[in-house]
Structures are given as C-alpha cells and as structure tokens.
Amino acid sequence: MLNGRMIDPRLRTLRVLREEGTVTATAEVLHLTPSTVSQQLRGLARDLGVRLLEADGRRVRLTPAAYTVLDHTDTLFAQWERARAEIAAHRRGVSGEVRFAAVSSALAALVVPAAARLRAEHPGLAVRMAEQESEKVFALLLAHRTDIAVLIPTSDGPPPDDPRFDQRPLLDEPQDLLVPPAHPLAGDGTAELAAAARDPWIGSPDRADQHHLMLTACAAAGFTPRIAHHANEWFAVSALVAAGFGVALVPRLAPLPPDDEVVRVPLRGNPVPSRRIITCVRRGSDRQAPVAHGLAALREAAAHHTA
Structure with a gap:
C-alpha cells in the first residue's frame, strides 16, 4: 500500500x-x-x-x-x-493489509471476530490489530499508522462532518451496574441507576470516555456519584467491586469475571445509559477493498450483539 x-x-x-x-x-x-x-x-x-x-x-x-x-x-x-x-x-482478489485500532472492549468483542472472519474469507489480506484509547486514534489515522478505528466519540473529538474523516455508527452499547453478589440490587434482575446513589463508586478518570459517561448518566438520574476509588482496567474495576469497595458502571461488552464474583445488573429507566461505538476511517479510504471488507466484517460482528 x-x-x-x-x-x-x-x-x-x-x-x-x-x-x-x-x-x-x-x-x-x-x-x-x-x-x-x-x-x-x-x-x-x-x-x-x-x-x-x-x-x-x-x-x-x-x-x-x-x-x-x-x-x-x-x-x-x-x-x-x-x-x-x-x-x-x-487488481484481482483482495490483498494488502488492513490495520485496526480500537478501545479494549470493542477490540475483544468486535474487532477480533471481524479479523477472524477476514482471515477465513480473504486469506490474502493481512490483518493487524492494536488497542488504543479513543482520543489517540485520530492522529494515528492521519499518520497512516492505522486504517480503521473503533472508538467511543467524545466532545473533544472531530465533528461528524470533519473533512479528514468518515465516521459511522457501529453499535449502541447499553451500560450495566456492576455490584458484588451480596449487594441488595444483585438479585433484582434490573434496577434504576438512582438506586445506587448512596453507594461508593469506582471511577475511571484516565479512561475519559467511560468516566464522562458515568458522570453524565448519574447526573441524569439525579445524583452525583461519591467516587471512592479509581481504576481503569476492567479486571481492576471488577476486583474492587467484588471485594465490596463500591459499584461501577460498565459497558455490556466489557469482559468480566464469573457471576459468583460480580453481578451485572441491567439498568431500566428513561434514558437507559448507553454509549455509541463508531468506526472512523480516513475520508475516501472506505472504497479501498481492504478497508471496505474490514468495515463489513465489523458490521457483521456488531449485528451479533444487536440481534
């Protein structure tokens, strides 16, 4: 290329x-x-x-x-x-290379299945994957160090009509309340977010997109969370919750320990907290076969989470 x-x-x-x-x-x-x-x-x-x-x-x-x-x-x-x-x-056939950069949960749940599909259907196409935070991927796209970014849009990111990029919605991902098994909400099936207003919370200030989403969701539910501890990786968040140090807001795609350690509680209400996952490519590159096939494989992977 x-x-x-x-x-x-x-x-x-x-x-x-x-x-x-x-x-x-x-x-x-x-x-x-x-x-x-x-x-x-x-x-x-x-x-x-x-x-x-x-x-x-x-x-x-x-x-x-x-x-x-x-x-x-x-x-x-x-x-x-x-x-x-x-x-x-x-040219004949699909060849070359397509490089993905994605936030961790999207990498695990969307990019890896998409890459496996590409490997099976287009063996001549090399696939490269990297975990990256949302705010990093735009510079990587401009530097031609990645081709397809899968990210969480934030207020600091480029607007949808930015002439440098083509940004498209991929998946709207619900957020769940994460609690320890002994928590009063653990056996209720679903819960209102406001029911956890008096709990200590686990914040993720270095994971800016997720932390902002938590603060916004809690504000919409009528309270400011009392953040007692900070953790960014999901295994660290889960460990704190499992030990009873607080509750957390986690995306549906985030990999977590078994239910006997922590419990996901789906949220109800209006609105239910969710985050939008989007794809972003350099404008004009979506017509190139490696990028086009990569985007198609991502849409197929996302469809499994919305069916």
Missing part, C-alpha cells in the same frame, strides 16, 4: 501537528524525532514562502496560512484515498 507516500510527507506532518498540538507529540505519533519534525515544517514553510507556525508558550500555533494549506491538504489526501481505491479495482 502506498499510504499517501505520493504526497509530500511534510503535509502529513502538518496534519498530525494540527491534531496533537505540540512538536513532541507529533514526533511520537509519526515515530520521528522532534528535530526532524521541526526541520520538515521549516522546510515546508520555506518552500511555500509563508510562515506556518508561531510560538505559543511551550506549544506552537498554526498561522492562517497553515490553515489554508491544511484545507487543500485535506482535500488532496481524501482524493488520493479514492484514487487508490480505483487503482486497486484493476
């Missing part, structure tokens, strides 16, 4: 810088040194004859000229993705 190498790579660096905000973070995403990133951007500015960056404390700020360059760059990259799809249509 050419991965945009027909386009000046310095333009890709500028796109990632817009997403990341600092030269250091841009270098990390692109697997370059900060000095290389700075050198590329200085050279691009010199060749274009305009200033692209201005100092802004420890960060850098894009100039109006840089945003003009980026507007045209976004169009150029989207058109190149479509061109690659049309060129690939002249």
Whole structure:
C-alpha cells in the first residue's frame, strides 16, 4: 500500500501537528524525532514562502496560512484515498493489509471476530490489530499508522462532518451496574441507576470516555456519584467491586469475571445509559477493498450483539 507516500510527507506532518498540538507529540505519533519534525515544517514553510507556525508558550500555533494549506491538504489526501481505491479495482482478489485500532472492549468483542472472519474469507489480506484509547486514534489515522478505528466519540473529538474523516455508527452499547453478589440490587434482575446513589463508586478518570459517561448518566438520574476509588482496567474495576469497595458502571461488552464474583445488573429507566461505538476511517479510504471488507466484517460482528 502506498499510504499517501505520493504526497509530500511534510503535509502529513502538518496534519498530525494540527491534531496533537505540540512538536513532541507529533514526533511520537509519526515515530520521528522532534528535530526532524521541526526541520520538515521549516522546510515546508520555506518552500511555500509563508510562515506556518508561531510560538505559543511551550506549544506552537498554526498561522492562517497553515490553515489554508491544511484545507487543500485535506482535500488532496481524501482524493488520493479514492484514487487508490480505483487503482486497486484493476487488481484481482483482495490483498494488502488492513490495520485496526480500537478501545479494549470493542477490540475483544468486535474487532477480533471481524479479523477472524477476514482471515477465513480473504486469506490474502493481512490483518493487524492494536488497542488504543479513543482520543489517540485520530492522529494515528492521519499518520497512516492505522486504517480503521473503533472508538467511543467524545466532545473533544472531530465533528461528524470533519473533512479528514468518515465516521459511522457501529453499535449502541447499553451500560450495566456492576455490584458484588451480596449487594441488595444483585438479585433484582434490573434496577434504576438512582438506586445506587448512596453507594461508593469506582471511577475511571484516565479512561475519559467511560468516566464522562458515568458522570453524565448519574447526573441524569439525579445524583452525583461519591467516587471512592479509581481504576481503569476492567479486571481492576471488577476486583474492587467484588471485594465490596463500591459499584461501577460498565459497558455490556466489557469482559468480566464469573457471576459468583460480580453481578451485572441491567439498568431500566428513561434514558437507559448507553454509549455509541463508531468506526472512523480516513475520508475516501472506505472504497479501498481492504478497508471496505474490514468495515463489513465489523458490521457483521456488531449485528451479533444487536440481534
């Protein structure tokens, strides 16, 4: 796959810088040194004859000229993705590589089954998978380090009409209340979220999308959760709940220990807390056979959770 190498790579660096905000973070995403990133951007500015960056404390700020360059760059990259799809249509069979990046629960429940399906149906297509938090995947897409992201949208993410990306709903995933077996709600079948208002809660501040969803759901239920402990990985959250240190809000797809250790309590009410899982690809790339087949396999995997 050419991965945009027909386009000046310095333009890709500028796109990632817009997403990341600092030269250091841009270098990390692109697997370059900060000095290389700075050198590329200085050279691009010199060749274009305009200033692209201005100092802004420890960060850098894009100039109006840089945003003009980026507007045209976004169009150029989207058109190149479509061109690659049309060129690939002249080849026989499905080959190449498709790379997935996904949040952990979606990786386990959606991407792995999708990858297994691709392996069985298209043996000539190499599949790569990586766990990534939602806020990281956009820069990885721009850096051509992944092709399909499966993520939880947040208020800080790009809007749906962002010209760089094609974002599509994949699955609306209910949230469950996680309690220890001895909890009063453990045997009720379903519960209102407000019934756990007086319990201590397990928060996940480093898992920003899930933590924000918990706070929003509790606020909608009429209370602010008393967060007693912090944990991010589901096995750690489950261990705290199992030992009686609090309750937690967990997505339906999250892998958990057996029911004799913790109990999922489906929530009822209006609205029932849920999170939307979406796919995101570089705009125009969905026409390329590896990406198109990868998206189709994801939709098939998601259908098993909505049937």
